[in-house]
Amino acid sequence: MDNEQLSLPQYEVPEDLQHAIAVTTLDRLYNWGRRSSVWPLMFGLACCAIEMIAAQTARYDLARFGMEVMRPTPRQADMLLVSGTVTKKMVPAIIRLYNQMPEPKYVVAMGACASGGGPFKEGYNVVAGIDKFLPVDVYIPGCPPTPQALIAGLIKLQEKIDKQSIKQVPWYRRKTKDPNYVPVPILGPDLIDPRRNAEIKSAAAVKEG
């Protein structure tokens, strides 16, 4: 964000001071810093991960948006880019990674598979969208989305960050337990979501043999 965007339009700064002074709100400054340094988790699942890599290379240059610093550890990452088909076998690992990420954290579902199962939705080992488990901030359609589409989605994420207010964001509030903690699914005869135990039990009881 350049000075013009950072400054609030209602305050007039004399022209000879404009290079030195900006009048703005704390929220704007805070979000300006955060939106321009979103560090994604270095995490690829499937085909979409290749387009994610392509988006980082010279032609598309994700660094323009401050998103080129891929962190292999979730503890340094701000954004989980779910880039590909989420399988039942993989989803416990994804949830663990998400739980290890510090606040503020964002989830972007890249591609048809991560958004809703995509072409593989009917597969017995496929989770029909990561949003069955994680709160998704931005969905990016495509199979796979082109790097341009990915960048468009990430700009949407930046817009979302811009709208947040430091007074209301949950991560500075007093809390006894992590509100974003997601219980890790269990691999049983099929994938067991611990939050749905009662529901699964009752549905399995009425199921006809």
Add this chain to the structure above:
Amino acid sequence: MTAPASPLTLDLVARFPGLVQTDTRPGYSGFIVEKDSLLEVAAAVRDELGFDLMTAVTGVDYPPDKMEVVYHAYRTTGGPGLVFKVQVPRVDPVEVPSLIHLYPGVDLQEREAWDLLGIKFTGHPDLRRILMWEGFEGHPLRKDWKEGFYEEDTKPFKSRWPQGQFYMAEDKNPFNDNLAFPQNFDPEKWIPEGDALLYGALARYTVKQEDGLSTDRIVINMGPHHPSTHGVFRAVMTLDGETIAGLKPVLGYLHRNHDKIGERNTFLLNMPFTDRLDYFNSMTNNFGYALAVEKLMKIPVAERAEYIRVIVSELSRIQNHLVFIGTLLNDLGAMYTPSLYAFEERELILDIFEAISGARMMCNYFRFGGVVRDIEDAEMQKIKDLVYDRLQYKTDELDRMLTENEVLLSRMKGVRMINAEDAIAYSITGPVLRAAGVPYDIRRADPYGIYDRFDFDVAVRYNGDLMDNYLIRIDEIRQSLRILDQAIKQIPQGPINSQKPAYQVRVPAGEAYGRVESPKGELGYYVVSNGKPNPWRYHVRPASFVNVTALEKISIGAKIADFVVLLAMFDMVMGECDR
């Protein structure tokens, strides 16, 4: 390619009277071996007939009465293959003797057949599930097994077509999700199997040495989230200091049920799914599947389309190998700069793919009998510019920049990968086999398409160390450019498909195995048709999956720092590996 072995030289029936029969079902080929004499016959096939490369092992379910295990064996000296099958009654436990002691390369494939079809291979030392997890209910590829979102056996589903209705698949499932639990299942009482069996399989490596010095061995999990495993691959290893003492690969984190979905789909509907196997090379993936179905349909391919197929396949190989070199250098610690060079060329090749097929990565370009769109003159000019004016110089540049590099030499030169004998035994194909000194390239050994018309050398290196595995990729890029040069000059005008465009193709009953030399190795499709619009059995024999069988053999004794590079040499793509 799977033409029945010539009865004059390869008459298994005469060699084993009463134990082997010729497969006489219409459209089928090869031999049916009695279950009890399988080991004896397989030993003769390997030692007397010289079929040393056991490429594909898979099962087929023929309810209600029998199951079949199909073996495809080839000679590394070239020529057509030998198919033999074992038929067993479909009563649990379905048991077939394991061939692991004759052909160690069948290890993971037999585990896959156990996992997905419930065929028990007696004598297999480590028969665990591989793509699904221990505790999963049922064997999904059996014809009577139904997934959570099951609707009908075959597509197009009657409820949607031709009326055009749609609804959410979740609405029809009792759990409102892609789930299927057994009757009266109580999730709270479930005790997860976890990795007990996996660590049990590793336990034999944890015995202490009796050499006086007592050292602890530790077990390390690498993956499924790890920056250097190229996807969701997991390796569990036992370490003795920095040396790897034992290793088990854990696969299936990207198992997208390709085979099961493929058997519900119509033949043509599978084409876009093959794109997503090895997502770097949708063109060569399409090629293999088109070959298999064309063989079943017994149709010719339009002349111009044959050339187009070669051109796009070789372009695909070039961009794959370039990216391989880039990511290899990432793994060696040269973070990202070589990758940027590689991706620069890759983007230019993808531009051509986008122009001719409409998509950068998932091209869905091949059709049975040809290709879907022609290459216009403007695009052909772009290909010419790229091949003649750019790619060879860029390859030289990469070569100049990297090959003499001191760090590269000290990390890779002389670091053992695998020798020729083991590589063949473990069914390794592709660049890793050729870098071990075996000049086996399906384009030359068993030519498909029109590869027999081109003049090119099979790239081969003889040391089998990491440096050779890197150099062979550069050699192959140069050979691909040679093929491209000839193909561009020879391509004729004409139609691009020998058939009329159709949504539904008629495929006579029978079986076919189509295989291509993908940039990773042998990519095979085993397709069985029963004359209906959908394949009865659709099996992909992926290069990465079979190559990784040898990972345990290669890694034991290596240093953990080298493991990342050893793994990188397989050029694994998990979409193809796990399917």
